[in-house]
Amino acid sequence: MTDALHLLDETHTSGDLLAEIRTRTPEIGGNLGGWPGLTLYRFTQPTAPHWDEVKSLSLCIVAQGRKCVVVDDREYVYDAFNYLVLSNSRHFTAEILEATQAKPFLSLVLQIDPNLVRRISADIFDRRTTTFGRPPQGKPESTFVTPLDRSLVGAMVRFLRATDTGADRRVLAPVYLQEMVYRVLQAEQYSRLLEVAATEVASNPLSEVISYVQENMSQPLTVSDLAERVALSPSAFSHLFRDVTGKSPYRFVKEMRLNRARELLLEGELSVTQVSRAVGYSSTSHFINEFRDRFGASPRAYCDFDSLRRDLRVRKA
Numbered sequence: 001m002t003d004a005l006h007l008l009d010e011t012h013t014s015g016d017l018l019a020e021i022r023t024r025t026p027e028i029g030g031n032l033g034g035w036p037g038l039t040l041y042r043f044t045q046p047t048a049p050h051w052d053e054v055k056s057l058s059l060c061i062v063a064q065g066r067k068c069v070v071v072d073d074r075e076y077v078y079d080a081f082n083y084l085v086l087s088n089s090r091h092f093t094a095e096i097l098e099a100t101q102a103k104p105f106l107s108l109v110l111q112i113d114p115n116l117v118r119r120i121s122a123d124i125f126d127r128r129t130t131t132f133g134r135p136p137q138g139k140p141e142s143t144f145v146t147p148l149d150r151s152l153v154g155a156m157v158r159f160l161r162a163t164d165t166g167a168d169r170r171v172l173a174p175v176y177l178q179e180m181v182y183r184v185l186q187a188e189q190y191s192r193l194l195e196v197a198a199t200e201v202a203s204n205p206l207s208e209v210i211s212y213v214q215e216n217m218s219q220p221l222t223v224s225d226l227a228e229r230v231a232l233s234p235s236a237f238s239h240l241f242r243d244v245t246g247k248s249p250y251r252f253v254k255e256m257r258l259n260r261a262r263e264l265l266l267e268g269e270l271s272v273t274q275v276s277r278a279v280g281y282s283s284t285s286h287f288i289n290e291f292r293d294r295f296g297a298s299p300r301a302y303c304d305f306d307s308l309r310r311d312l313r314v315r316k317a
Contacts, residue, residue: 014080014296017153018063020160021106035163035173037111044104047096054092056114059184060084061148061156065105066098071143081295081302083148085184087117108156112181120181146187147262149294155179186246206230206244213253217260217279223249258294261287265303272299 025031025042033040037056049070060069066079071092078084079098086092099105159176162168209226226249227237241249257279264275276287291299 013150014063014148014153016157017061017160018080018106020157021063021108024160025106033108033110033160033163035110037113038108038163040106040108042104042106043096043099044101045096045099047099049093049095052092052094054086054109054111057085057087057112057117057181057184059110059112059180060086060107061110062105062107064103065096065107067105067107068095068097069093069143070095074143076143076145078145081148081297082145083152084143084145086143110180112177116178117181117185120178120185146184147259147295149187150296152180152183152187153296155183182246206241209241210256213256217257218277219280221253221280254290255294257281258291261291261299262295262302265299268303275299 021040022042024033025040028042028044031040031042032038037058043065049068060067060078061083062079064080066077067084069076069078069084069086069092071086076084077097096105155176159173159180162172162176209229212226212229213221223234223238227234230237232240238249241247241252245252247255261275261279264270264278265272270278272288273284276284279287281287281290288298291302295302
């Protein structure tokens with residue numbers, strides 16, 4: 001267990017996840033993952049659409065290749081840059097879009113106990129209910145595609161490695177599983193929190209700050225400046241912000257900048273340097289490094305991959 005414990009301090013990349021899945025998929029099709037609800041897949045050629053079903057929240061991650069899932073007549077395409085979440089009982093069609101002998105489609109699907117999801121979700125909601133005076137409104141989407149960031153990749157790699165030995169499997173694997181669920185819920189709630197900022201200015205003490213950041217992303221933003229907008233000390237503001245969002249103000253603002261940068265890059269109207277300045281980076285090289293850390297590829301490589309993916313979809317149609 002000692003070896004696995006120091007994995008907490010390691011940074012894992014999409015290449016590490018690819019290697020883990022590759023070694024665990026000797027057979028074409030589904031391979032048992034050695035953990036309840038975990039299945040790993042290898043395909044060496046595209047497949048026709050076929051029906052499938054999940055009973056609980058399922059985390060679907062592609063390490064190599066591309067896949068399309070259709071739920072309620074809505075299409076969700078995901079790949080090594082984006083993961084899919086299916087929740088509740090769902091029937092859907094699935095189709096492998098990219099797979100070859102040289103670069104097989106490699107992925108995993110992890111079905112998660114609904115009780116675990118509810119418990120972690122309740123912990124997140126409880127903090128926000130205490131701060132805002134009422135729980136968040138609206139029902140979360142049951143299916144969504146979200147950019148895959150390094151924090152979730154790292155938790156998944158640690159989880160897979162922890163399932164290999166008895167002590168790690170009993171002690172560490174459940175911890176890493178909880179971390180993965182938390183990361184997924186945080187990613188979903190990130191978008192919802194921005195919606196709260198737009199609709200609950202009067203009742204949410206941080207909504208003004210979030211709206212201010214969105215409107216002034218190209219400008220320098222400090223914790224002191226943001227705290228002053230809600231008449232709090234920087235220390236009190238930081239504690240409140242972490243209680244509400246689960247992140248420090250610095251990290252939350254950085255993620256807002258990078259998510260907005262991703263949107264601008266995919267629109268294709270600005271250069272990488274222009275995008276970096278538009279979201280508040282004075283150094284393009286620093287922006288490129290932080291973008292790579294969050295999304296697993298440089299801004300240019302990310303855009304080139306997205307363009308290729310769109311071209312392939314057009315040709316197929």
